Amino acid sequence: MPIASTPQPPYYAVIFTSIRTEVDQGYVETAEKMVEMAASQPGFLGVESARNEIGITVSYWDSLENIRNWKLVAEHRIAQETGRSVWYSAYKTRICRVERDYGFER
Amino acid sequence: MPIASTPQPPYYAVIFTSIRTEVDQGYVETAEKMVEMAASQPGFLGVESARNEIGITVSYWDSLENIRNWKLVAEHRIAQETGRSVWYSAYKTRICRVERDYGFER
Numbered sequence: 001m002p003i004a005s006t007p008q009p010p011y012y013a014v015i016f017t018s019i020r021t022e023v024d025q026g027y028v029e030t031a032e033k034m035v036e037m038a039a040s041q042p043g044f045l046g047v048e049s050a051r052n053e054i055g056i057t058v059s060y061w062d063s064l065e066n067i068r069n070w071k072l073v074a075e076h077r078i079a080q081e082t083g084r085s086v087w088y089s090a091y092k093t094r095i096c097r098v099e100r101d102y103g104f105e106r
Numbered sequence: 107m108p109i110a111s112t113p114q115p116p117y118y119a120v121i122f123t124s125i126r127t128e129v130d131q132g133y134v135e136t137a138e139k140m141v142e143m144a145a146s147q148p149g150f151l152g153v154e155s156a157r158n159e160i161g162i163t164v165s166y167w168d169s170l171e172n173i174r175n176w177k178l179v180a181e182h183r184i185a186q187e188t189g190r191s192v193w194y195s196a197y198k199t200r201i202c203r204v205e206r207d208y209g210f211e212r
Binding site: 018051053098 | 107108109110112115119121123124125154155156157158159160161162164170190194195196197198199200201202203204205206207208209210211212
C-alpha cells in the first residue's frame, strides 16, 4: 500500500482509528471487501492503512456528501454493525477537511 | 497506545503518512522523543500511530497556529531534516480541520 495520491486541497479525510477484539472471524475478508467497495464509490480519492497496537485507516474523498453516501451503502452498514458486535472493542471516526498538504519523495 | 481522547469538534489533525528507508540509525529514539516533545507543546490534544507497510501518525491540535509553532521548534526541524535525508523514502503531511467525530466503546 503506497501513500495515497490526492489532488490539491481542499478535499476530505475520514480517519478511522480502532482497537480490535481477539475475534478474527470474517474480519480480513470483510476489511478487504470494504476497501475494494469504497474504491469504487463516487468521490473516492484514496486510502491509507496501518495496524499494530491500534489500527488507523484514512480514506480520502471529494465531498462530505460522498462520505455520507458511502456510510449508508447497505453492505457497508452491515460491516459497521458487525464491527461493533464482533471485531472492535473501540473505535473513533473523524470527518475532516484537508486544508493543506505537502510531501517529500526521494 | 489508546485511541486519542479529543474534545468536541472543531479541532485540527495532522496526518503524517510515511514510508521508511532501511536505515534505522537513531529512528526509534528520535520518533519517541518527538512524540514526547509534541505532547508538551501548547495546544496538543493527542496522538495516534501505527506502522506496517506504511506508517500513519495522526496528531491532534487546538489550532493551526499551534501546529505551525510545533513545526518550527528547533529540535523538531532537525528531526524533519534527518527524516528526509535518512529515515524516509517518502512522506506526506496533511493539515486538516476535524468537522465531526463519533465513536464506539464496549
